[in-house]
Each structure stands twice: as structure tokens, then as C-alpha cells.
Amino acid sequence: MGREGRFGFTLSALVTVLAVLGLVLPGSAPAAGFPEKGRSVTLIVSYPPGGGTDITGRLLGPMLEKELGTPVQVLNKPGAGGQVGFTEIARSRPDGYTTPASTGGLRCRRGPPRKFGTS
Secondary structure, three states, rough: OOOOOOOOOOHHHHHHHHHHHHHHHHOOOOOOOOOOOOEEEEEEEEOOOOOEEEEHHHHHHHHHHHHHHEEEEEEEEOOOOHHHHHHHHHOOOOOEEEEEEEOOOOOOOOOOOOOOOOO
């Protein structure tokens, strides 16, 4: 858990909200021809149904459908602390039709984790 700021938000929560707003606010110029008519967009949730990330993805889906004018499918890929879903996203075609639904940052780890209390 991150340290909460003056208004009760963690920095990662604020960044997530700003990223979501950037996706759904009108005035953002979509790439020409995206999305193709009739082709659906898939939001991959790397955690089990019913959690915060799942709820966020399911709330975001209809907003994206309205903005993009194409179906948006929310797909849960739980397992290994999110790694199953993250791997699915990394292996997807980089065409913008498969995207993560995340409420926190994706983290990369270099080497084994440090033990508590060591530097």
C-alpha cells in the first residue's frame, strides 16, 4: 500500500484515474481507422472476478464501447499474482485491440526480491 496524500489518494490511484480519463474523455484524437468496424476490443483483467481491478474494468468497458463505437469484452485471466494476465497482454498482437485493465502500475523485477530488513 502506498502513502496517502493530503486528499486520501495514493499516487498510483491518481495516475490510474488520470490514465482512464485520458482514454475516455472526448477530444482525444483516435488513430485513423481505429477501431475497425465490427472488431471488438479486449480488456484483460489479470485478477479474479469481483475484485477492484475487475470492477474497474467492467465499469470502464461500457464507457469505451460508447467512445470507440465497438464492442469491448472484459476477460479475466487470474493466476500467479497477475502474471498470467500480464503474459497474455505481452503476447498479444500490438494492434491496440487487446489492452490491460489495471488499477496499479505494472511492475518489473530485476532478480530475486530482497529480504525484509536488508538493504
